Amino acid sequence: MTLAQGIQFLALFVFAAATLLGLLRFLLGPATPDRLVATDTLTVVATSILVFMAAFLDSALYLDVALVYGVLAFVGVIALARIIETGHK
Amino acid sequence: MSNATPKAAGHIDRHPSTESGLTLLVMVAIVWLLLTGSLAIQELVAGVLVTLAVTLIAYPRSGILGGVRWSFALPWYILVYLWVFTLALFKSNFDVARRVLTPSLPIRPGIVQVRTNLTSALGRMLLANSITLTPGTLTIDVENDLLTIHWIDCPPDIDLDTATAAIATDFEVALRRFVR
Amino acid sequence: MSWADLIVLLMVVLVLATAFATLFLRNLLGAAVATTLVSLAVSVFYVILRAPDVALTEAAVGAGLSGLLLALAAKRLGLWHIEVQEAGLDERGDDPC
Amino acid sequence: MINILGSLFILVGALFCFLGALGLMRMPDVYNRIQTGTKAVTLGVLFTLLGVGFLHPDWWAKLIAIGGFLLMTNPVGSSVIAxxxxxxGVQPWRAEGDR
Known part of the structure; x- marks a missing residue:
């Protein structure tokens, strides 16, 4: 294992820790808004994991997955927030 | 067109114009170039067709893109704005890191209001986005020319002008050069 | 342990936790949000299995549309409410509901 | 050499993502969680994209597209939630001194 691979492996562990912390906030989150915020953060972390995996897998095809995922998760979060805004009465 | 003086303070003109259509065209073209990432001739021909089609379809809703001040120095102004923005982004991240890693959690949140001089929807969107990513501030609402902002380290008795000078002025100076 | 094993382990934890959250959450809006997280992890699985087209579809349908559809259906049926007064953990505001 | 530089950028990005998630855990109310989450994670993604750009220089166009999209959409998403x-009617948390 070269030094670069070692650093990438370390980065993967840090990404995993970030995902687990976000998941913990999702599970603990006292109310739905906290869960929504945790989801928003987790989707962006997942986008960067997908970009990272595209670099591992050596193919630019997987970048499209990251792009579509980032854009559509944003649309989903916005729609859920709009439902909260109009539907709380 | 959108050069007319606004009726009320903070009124936003959302009707599509030639100018907003031009902004849309340029943006779609840039996105196409970035997504294909090549300058081969068949990609360019397909890009021209797709760009024109998307612009024609989306033109009736393009009113929110109005308000760009077109000039030859536009790319330079955008670069200057991006530089200011990047500096603020780094500063805000080290600020977040300091607050999160301090065991006593030094935060004192509060909600303040800020007035903006930008009159176009695009300019206000860019300003709100920038404020969200700068140290300790989060745009909650934009209503006419008042922005409601959640500030993570709010001084006790702050009024609108002081808050505006502290939060929005830097970005407004950079933004007003290329957007109304 | 290779990098793929680590990501598979992480995503298995994510899928299990969010799927159980979908089952056990009382609030239906929270359950809809948990469903989108399940599809996030499944889409990363498809990328590990080298099927970018399937991953693309899963990301588009699962993250964008299914959560939205579920939340809209729950709202239309009047089955959820947002616990506004619990969102601030330490300090409760006035209850607007 | 360029591989090590790119990997270091990815590591820095991962650390910022971790800081964002840590802030998500530590902050007392939902607005502060949105703040720390959005900011740190946005810079984390940008650093990751930069690092991958060092590892695969021919992908730069699509990486810039992803970065631009995220830079435009991420603050909008958090603002809309807030x-x-x-x-x-969710009231923000106030420190002990200024109730």
Whole structure:
């Protein structure tokens, strides 16, 4: 294992820790808004994991997955927030 | 067109114009170039067709893109704005890191209001986005020319002008050069 | 342990936790949000299995549309409410509901 | 050499993502969680994209596209969540001194 691979492996562990912390906030989150915020953060972390995996897998095809995922998760979060805004009465 | 003086303070003109259509065209073209990432001739021909089609379809809703001040120095102004923005982004991240890693959690949140001089929807969107990513501030609402902002380290008795000078002025100076 | 094993382990934890959250959450809006997280992890699985087209579809349908559809259906049926007064953990505001 | 530089950038990005998630855990109320989450994670993604750009220099166009999209959409998403909660009546947490 070269030094670069070692650093990438370390980065993967840090990404995993970030995902687990976000998941913990999702599970603990006292109310739905906290869960929504945790989801928003987790989707962006997942986008960067997908970009990272595209670099591992050596193919630019997987970048499209990251792009579509980032854009559509944003649309989903916005729609859920709009439902909260109009539907709380 | 959108050069007319606004009726009320903070009124936003959302009707599509030639100018907003031009902004849309340029943006779609840039996105196409970035997504294909090549300058081969068949990609360019397909890009021209797709760009024109998307612009024609989306033109009736393009009113929110109005308000760009077109000039030859536009790319330079955008670069200057991006530089200011990047500096603020780094500063805000080290600020977040300091607050999160301090065991006593030094935060004192509060909600303040800020007035903006930008009159176009695009300019206000860019300003709100920038404020969200700068140290300790989060745009909650934009209503006419008042922005409601959640500030993570709010001084006790702050009024609108002081808050505006502290939060929005830097970005407004950079933004007003290329957007109304 | 290779990098793929680590990501598979992480995503298995994510899928299990969010799927159980979908089952056990009382609030239906929270359950809809948990469903989108399940599809996030499944889409990363498809990328590990080298099927970018399937991953693309899963990301588009699962993250964008299914959560939205579920939340809209729950709202239309009047089955959820947002616990506004619990969102601030330490300090409760006035209850607007 | 360029591989090590790119990997270091990815590591820095991962660390910022971790800081964002840590802030998500530590902050007392939902608005502060949105703040730390959005900011740190946005810079984390940008650093990751930069690092991958060092590892694979021919992908730069698509990486810039992803970065631009995220830079435009991420603050908008957090602002919309905050606005929905504010309109729904969630009160922000106040420090002990200034009730």
């Amino acid at each position: 606005r929905a909660l504010y309109k729904a």
